Every structure is written in C-alpha cells, then in structure tokens.
Amino acid sequence: MNEKNHKHYYVTSPIYYTNDNPHIGHFYTNLACDVLTRFKKLDNYDVIFSTGTDEHGQKIEQRAKALNKSPKELVDGLSQNFKNIFDDMQFNYTHFIRTTEDNHKKTVQFIWQELEKKGFIYKGSYAGYYSTSDEAFYTQSEIDENEAGELIARESGSKVEIIDEESYFFKLSHFQNKLLDYYANNNDFIAPKSRLNEVVSFVKSGLKDLSISRVNVKWGIPVPTNPKHVMYVWLDALTNYLTVLGFPGGSDFSKFWPADLHVIGKDILRFHAVYWPAFLMALDIPLPKKIFAHGWWTNKGEKISKSKGNAIDIISTVDTYGLDEVRFFLLKEIKFGSDGDFNEQNLIDRINNELANDYGNLCHRTLSIIHKNFNGKINNATLDNSDEATQILEMRNTLLSKLKSIIDKQDFSAYIEEAFIVIRGLNSYINNQAPWSLIKNNELDKASNILYTIVEVIRSIAIILQPILPISSNKILTFLGVNKQSRTFSNIDRPLTSYNIEKPQVIFKKHLEDNS
Ligand code: MSP
Numbered sequence: 376m377n378e379k380n381h382k383h384y385y386v387t388s389p390i391y392y393t394n395d396n397p398h399i400g401h402f403y404t405n406l407a408c409d410v411l412t413r414f415k416k417l418d419n420y421d422v423i424f425s426t427g428t429d430e431h432g433q434k435i436e437q438r439a440k441a442l443n444k445s446p447k448e449l450v451d452g453l454s455q456n457f458k459n460i461f462d463d464m465q466f467n468y469t470h471f472i473r474t475t476e477d478n479h480k481k482t483v484q485f486i487w488q489e490l491e492k493k494g495f496i497y498k499g500s501y502a503g504y505y506s507t508s509d510e511a512f513y514t515q516s517e518i519d520e521n522e523a524g525e526l527i528a529r530e531s532g533s534k535v536e537i538i539d540e541e542s543y544f545f546k547l548s549h550f551q552n553k554l555l556d557y558y559a560n561n562n563d564f565i566a567p568k569s570r571l572n573e574v575v576s577f578v579k580s581g582l583k584d585l586s587i588s589r590v591n592v593k594w595g596i597p598v599p600t601n602p603k604h605v606m607y608v609w610l611d612a613l614t615n616y617l618t619v620l621g622f623p624g625g626s627d628f629s630k631f632w633p634a635d636l637h638v639i640g641k642d643i644l645r646f647h648a649v650y651w652p653a654f655l656m657a658l659d660i661p662l663p664k665k666i667f668a669h670g671w672w673t674n675k676g677e678k679i680s681k682s683k684g685n686a687i688d689i690i691s692t693v694d695t696y697g698l699d700e701v702r703f704f705l706l707k708e709i710k711f712g713s714d715g716d717f718n719e720q721n722l723i724d725r726i727n728n729e730l731a732n733d734y735g736n737l738c739h740r741t742l743s744i745i746h747k748n749f750n751g752k753i754n755n756a757t758l759d760n761s762d763e764a765t766q767i768l769e770m771r772n773t774l775l776s777k778l779k780s781i782i783d784k785q786d787f788s789a790y791i792e793e794a795f796i797v798i799r800g801l802n803s804y805i806n807n808q809a810p811w812s813l814i815k816n817n818e819l820d821k822a823s824n825i826l827y828t829i830v831e832v833i834r835s836i837a838i839i840l841q842p843i844l845p846i847s848s849n850k851i852l853t854f855l856g857v858n859k860q861s862r863t864f865s866n867i868d869r870p871l872t873s874y875n876i877e878k879p880q881v882i883f884k885k886h887l888e889d890n891s
Pocket of ligand 1: 642670679
C-alpha cells in the first residue's frame with residue numbers, strides 16, 4: 376500500500392496537570408487509548424497516540440508556591456514522573472507532549488494571532504467566578520454554597536473565587552447555532568449519547584463569550600500582542616492536539632488531522648465538545664471526528680478525593696495483581712462511558728473466574744496434553760468437521776469483522792465478551808470431546824485433530840486479545856510457537872499447518888479473597 380492510501384488513525388488522551396502524581400483516572404484514559412492503538416496497529420494502520428502534560432495555569436502556579444518551588448521545577452519533575460509511569464505501564468503512546476515546550480508555545484501563539492486576525496478576539500474585563508481546581512469560569516447560575524458557606528461550582532463541587540480583571544475574550548457566542556447544527560448533523564461526534572444530550576442542552580441554554588487571558592496569572596504562554604496577559608490554560612492545552620502534528624505545516628497534520636478520537640473523562644467534556652470545536656470553526660480547521668467521554672471510578676462506592684485519602688494506588692495494584700489483570704478488570708467491569716466502582720473483590724473474582732479458569736486453564740490443559748502425549752508436536756492434523764467444531768471455527772472466522780465495529784464504538788467490555796464466548800465454546804468442546812479419553816483408547820489421530828482444532832482457535836483468540844492482554848497474549852503465542860511476524864490480524868483465520876508447542880507455564884495466577 377503506498378503512503379497516500381495507507382490507513383491512518385490519530386487518538387489522543389487529555390494532557391494531564393502536573394500538580395500531583397498520576398492516579399487511576401490518568402491510567403484509565405491512557406489504557407483506552409492504548410487498546411485502540413494496539414488494535415489499529417495490528418490492523419495495519421499508521422497510528423499516532425498522543426499523551427502528555429498540561430503544565431501552565433493558576434493551579435500549577437499555586438501548587439508550586441505551596442511547595443516552595445518554581446513552577447518550572449515542579450512541572451519538570453512531575454512531567455518526568457508521568458512519563459516514567461506510562462512507560463512502566465507499557466502504554467504504546469507515540470508522542471508525549473509538554474505544553475512548556477517551545478514548539479507548543481509557537482503553535483499556541485500562532486493560533487491566537489489567527490483568531491485575532493479573523494476578528495474573534497476582543498479586549499474587555501471579566502468579573503465573575505473562577506475555579507482554580509477546574510481551571511474554569513462559571514456563571515452565577517452554576518454556583519452553589521456548601522455547608523461551610525463557601526462558594527462552589529455545582530457540577531464539580533470545586534471551590535470558586537470571584538475575580539475582576541482585564542481580559543481578552545473569544546467570541547464564543549457567535550458559534551452557538553453553528554455548534555448546534557454541527558451536533559445535529561454529526562450524530563457520532565460526541566459519545567456516549569447521554570453526553571451529547573448534556574452538551575446540546577448546555578449550548579442551547581446560551582453561550583457567553585469566553586475569557587481567554589489572565590493578567591493575575593504569570594505562569595502561562597504570553598499573549599503575543601500584549602505580554603501583560605497570559606493565555607487561558609484551556610486555550611493553551613487544547614491546542615496540544617495540533618502541536619503534536621507539527622501544526623501549522625508539517626506533513627503529519629495533512630495525514631492525521633482531523634483526529635479520529637479524543638478520549639476524555641466526563642468532567643472535561645465542555646472544554647472538548649464546546650470550546651475546542653468553536654476555536655477550530657473560527658480557525659477554519661476541520662473538527663475531530665469523535666469525542667468519547669468516559670465515566671469516573673469510585674473506590675468501594677465512594678468518590679475518590681484527596682481529602683478522603685482514598686485514591687486507588689494503581690502502581691501497587693498492578694504490582695499485586697499484574698498489568699494484564701488490572702487492564703482486563705477495568706475494561707470488562709463496566710461498559711466504557713459508564714461510571715465504575717473499583718472493588719478489589721470483584722477484581723479478584725474476574726481474575727480467578729474469567730482469566731484463570733476460563734482462559735488460562737483452557738490454554739494450560741490443552742497445551743499440556745499436547746506436550747505430554749505428542750511431544751509438543753502437531754503435524755498432519757486436520758480441523759475437526761463435527762458440528763460443534765464447525766460452529767466454533769465459524770465464530771472465529773467472523774470475529775474480527777465484528778470486533779472492528781465494536782472497537783470503533785469504544786465498547787471494550789463487548790470486545791472481551793465476544794472473545795470469551797469463543798473461549799467458553801472451546802471449554803465445552805474440550806469437555807465434550809474429552810481428548811484425554813481418546814488418547815487412553817489409542818485413538819490418536821482423532822485426538823490430534825481435536826487438539827489441533829482447539830489450538831488453532833486459541834491462537835486466533837490470543838491474537839485477538841493482544842490489545843487487551845498484551846503480556847499474556849505474548850506468552851501464549853510464544854508457547855504455541857507462533858513467530859512475531861505472524862501475530863497481526865491478517866493471520867487470525869490463516870491456519871498454521873503444524874505446531875511445535877513449548878511446555879506451558881501458568882498464565883494467570885489465582886488470588887485468595889480480599890479480606891480488607
Ligand atoms: N489538563 C486537563 C486536560 C487538558 S486536555 C486538553 C485535565 N487534567 S487532569 O490531570 O485533571 O486530567 C485528569 C483526567 O483523569 C480527566 O480525563 C479526568 O476525567 C480523569 N479522571 C480523574 N479522576 C478520575 C476517576 N476517579 N475516574 C476516572 N477518570 C477520572 O483535566
């Protein structure tokens with residue numbers, strides 16, 4: 376395939392604030408992007424998966440002050456920390472962007488100048504509410520009082536302060552109807568559907584012009600025409616999706632824009648689904664194809680918060696249970712888009728039942744029988760043509776096309792379920808055919824055909840599950856003797872003619888109950 380008609384896929388995670396260490400939210404969003412990246416690569420796409428750190432703004436300025444550090448010192452350390460953890464978690468990102476980098480500053484300043492040239496920016500003054508924690512402006516109707524009598528943003532519960540300062544504004548109000556038309560004509564632009572409805576009703580309630588600069592914040596990208604102001608951190612941050620592609624200019628921009636997908640958490644939907652499209656419309660740049668807002672994880676039913684100290688330590692969880700196991704749990708426990716509860720017992724149950732019993736045990740016993748009775752070798756076998764085997768082989772042959780559409784809906788739990796339907800089918804097949812009895816009765820050819828049929832389907836399932844379970848899929852494919860070049864999706868229904876199987880080891884360890 377030549378460069379021109381090669382398939383491209385661009386997926387982005389949000390860029391993360393460097394005011395603290397990574398937590399489950401960062402892990403979860405990047406996990407989704409990682410699965411999509413691995414899938415598309417196996418399906419022969421050129422992929423960009425960008426992630427990184429959002430390093431400017433009042434929140435970081437204040438955090439640095441509290442720690443008695445310069446903002447630069449703070450963000451350098453924390454950004455590196457994020458990157459190290461993403462590497463430890465084996466995320467397949469291709470770009471890690473930092474908003475303090477020079478090329479990003481240039482892109483943001485370019486965009487500001489373009490917006491100014493096109494007449495979408497004017498100077499005024501902003502008097503209203505601001506939440507540093509959300510880095511967001513709120514109107515009177517979005518404010519509540521908490522029990523302590525403090526003003527908070529109703530939706531996030533974050534404290535707000537009143538500010539009154541000179542500011543530049545973006546003519547957001549100008550885009551109200553354009554945005555509504557766009558949502559109406561592009562049904563898949565915001566997912567899940569419930570989020571689209573939220574956005575539509577927010578925009579319908581009326582868009583005010585957006586303050587896009589601060590004079591009382593120093594830690595930011597200066598407004599090119601008036602360096603007394605720094606740019607509002609969200610204008611700076613959202614632009615990262617263009618900087619990654621070398622915008623303006625750069626061949627990646629023409630190949631990869633519009634982005635296929637921005638994966639975000641539901642709390643930052645307004646910025647991505649309202650402000651960002653409006654900026655792009657003003658700049659005459661096509662909009663991203665889709666924005667998917669995922670839900671939030673609670674810890675045993677409770678909202679995770681710093682004050683409660685109930686954050687889920689993802690690193691120690693992965694240390695205890697394994698990376699694939701944690702990935703599997705987060706992706707299977709809830710439909711992507713819904714909120715989920717992180718309950719350790721449920722994690723253990725899924726590892727023991729689905730991974731260890733259903734999948735691991737199937738692989739282990741099949742490979743062990745072959746190893747013990749056939750010296751690990753299967754040659755000259757043919758696929759079983761019994762009804763039961765034909766049905767399973769038919770499922771495996773149609774699986775990929777089903778999964779392609781599931782993955783483009785970001786429905787990871789359905790993806791896993793489809794693979795597990797086949798795994799459960801194989802388990803009942805092996806029990807019904809009992810190859811161990813055939814071996815005892817010396818019906819070796821028949822046993823070998825049945826084992827060959829099972830191994831063929833295990834090979835396909837291991838290839839299919841690589842995006843979800845990269846480490847264990849790799850182990851299984853290695854036990855099966857499948858070479859590295861033969862693990863892409865084009866190999867799924869291309870049977871291997873012979874197998875030389877290694878002595879298998881336990882793939883998923885079982886865990887005792889959680890007694891905490
Ligand atoms: N810097 C902005 C994003 C700019 S993108 C142009 C930002 N950063 S963040 O560090 O706060 O991002 C946190 C991400 O983690 C968000 O997508 C948020 O939804 C997600 N989560 C934070 N806590 C979470 C859970 N408890 N569960 C799942 N995700 C949550 O926002």
